[in-house]
Amino acid sequence: METISPDRPGPARPNRAGLAQLLNLLRPSFTRHRLRLAGGLTALIVVDFLQLIIPRIIKHGVDGLAALTISRDDLLRLAMLVIVIAIAVATLRFVWRYLIFGFSRLLEESLRNRIFSHLLRMDAPFFERHTPGDLMAHSSNDLAAVQMACGMGLVAAADALVMSVATIIFMLHIHVQLTLLALLPMPFLAWFTRSLAGRLHHRFTTVQEQFSLLTEFSRSAVISIRLIKAYTMERFQAAAMASLGRQYVKSNIAVAFIQGLISPIATLAGNLGMLIILFVGGRLVITGILTMGDFVAFISYLAMLVWPMMAIGWVANIVQRGLTSLNRIHHLLISQSALPDIADRGEPPLLRPSFSLRGLTFKYAPDLQPALGDIDLEIGPGIHGITGRTGSGKSTLCRLLARLYPVPDGLIYFGDRDVNTLPPAFVRRHIAYVGQEPILFSDTVAANIALGRPEATEEEIIEAARSAAIDDEIRDLPDGYATLIGERGVKLSGGQRQRLALARALLCKRPVLVIDDGLSAVDVATEHEVFAGLRQRFADRTVLIVSNRIKMLSLTDRIVVLDEGRIVCAGGHDELLAASTLYRSMYDKQMRPQAGEEAGG
Ligand SMILES: Nc1ncnc2c1ncn2[C@@H]1O[C@H](COP(=O)(O)OP(=O)(O)O)[C@@H](O)[C@H]1O
């Protein structure tokens, strides 16, 4: 495993996978619901044949009327027959719609679940390569296109095939030459729809791409609305959005142009056939070769043929869309997480785990500078402080321990095992991680704290909140622990959010606690209180605290100073004051502000 991160953003239009590969994605659903499908398609075919019988009944009536040989009772009998057939057609049409459209929804559901659980398994670099807009397009547009192809597309294809073949057989049965003449425009129609479908596919891909751009743009604008307002960028953003929207509409109109062409052309071809029947077939009636009834039936059949002919163009179009989307879904599903794919057997965490980093060098991508270089570090029980300037690699170190990014073999050991030989989830189960940016959900305070242990009791939640020094403030909220927070509820301050995130981590009771700058917005006195709590609770456990506050660092057992991805110094507070200029200067700035000011002035 030399390359740590797969190639950067893939091609916008992924190469077309083999058809068999794409259809394989659908196979499980087709197999599971085969009875439903078989029932639906049978009903569909029966409906087609029943419909074809009606012109034959009308032919009997017309011929009888023309010869004046038909009685009132015969007419009534024919009419009753038509009614019975019509009712059967209506019933069976309901049956196939219910069964096949239902099937397409079931297929969509299983594909959606597959995509979603695949996404959940992906590593962090994957989410840096794919924007949320891209991923949302997969789960809305692409799924809808596949569902459409497997529902409406399947129905129209089966219907068009059965209908056209059967109709042509019935027409041939009446008069062979007339049938061939009436069908003359049809090959032209087939050729035309084929060429249009090719163009349509191309334009549709553009529409999909622009939709994803648009979604991503509006999403990021809404998320960063405060920033946009603070910089009074509303007008600029609106203009950018309008321009994206204009391009999206333009591409959609280009698609509509072609879609609009398909149906008029098909109708025109049908009407040309009608002209031929009127002219040639009419003469056959005059010369007595065809009966009046045959003539009327023939016209009904040709009218019935127009829809399947249109459907062929239309099916080509939905199938094209479906395949384009299926191809994108396929590429999503074959993208692999670069983390080791070792099945997690749910083993309970170790009580006293330790990490050892042996010459760890890490790059986010092959063409980037290393974010960490030559790190040798043992992280066992005790409180470890990590400090260093912004961009020195502190967060990267925490993320690697939490197994968010893939690393080459032989650099990180968990106990005496290379982490690449362990299921990533097993390693993660040991770590309660508090990130730089606390992520809270639109839910109650209690639910946010209990995220990692939904089964936690009320007492446990309160205890965790108390250890994170946030219990009092939660009780002051309008509904205490039941207060809704986040987008639809109470807004919390940065420090409160951070302490909630800490309470969440503490509740997990995991043997390792990693706080990546997670107390930066908490005031110093509260931080002290939290730290004292940690000392007590985590006496024999492992705590890793990333911080730039000397007061905090001085309380830890051992401090590591990072600079440009390398360890420049490690040791106790007093040792570092003597040995590290970087640490010394941080100390001077924070602990002796007046000295710092004098130096600055
Ligand atoms: N997701 C990422 N992709 C590429 N480079 C990154 C990523 N995250 C961080 N970096 C780079 O890695 C280096 C270390 O960053 P980081 O670990 O976040 O530093 P710190 O937490 O000490 O501020 C920086 O140069 C930063 O630009």
Ligand SMILES: [Mg+2]
């Ligand atoms: Mg950081």
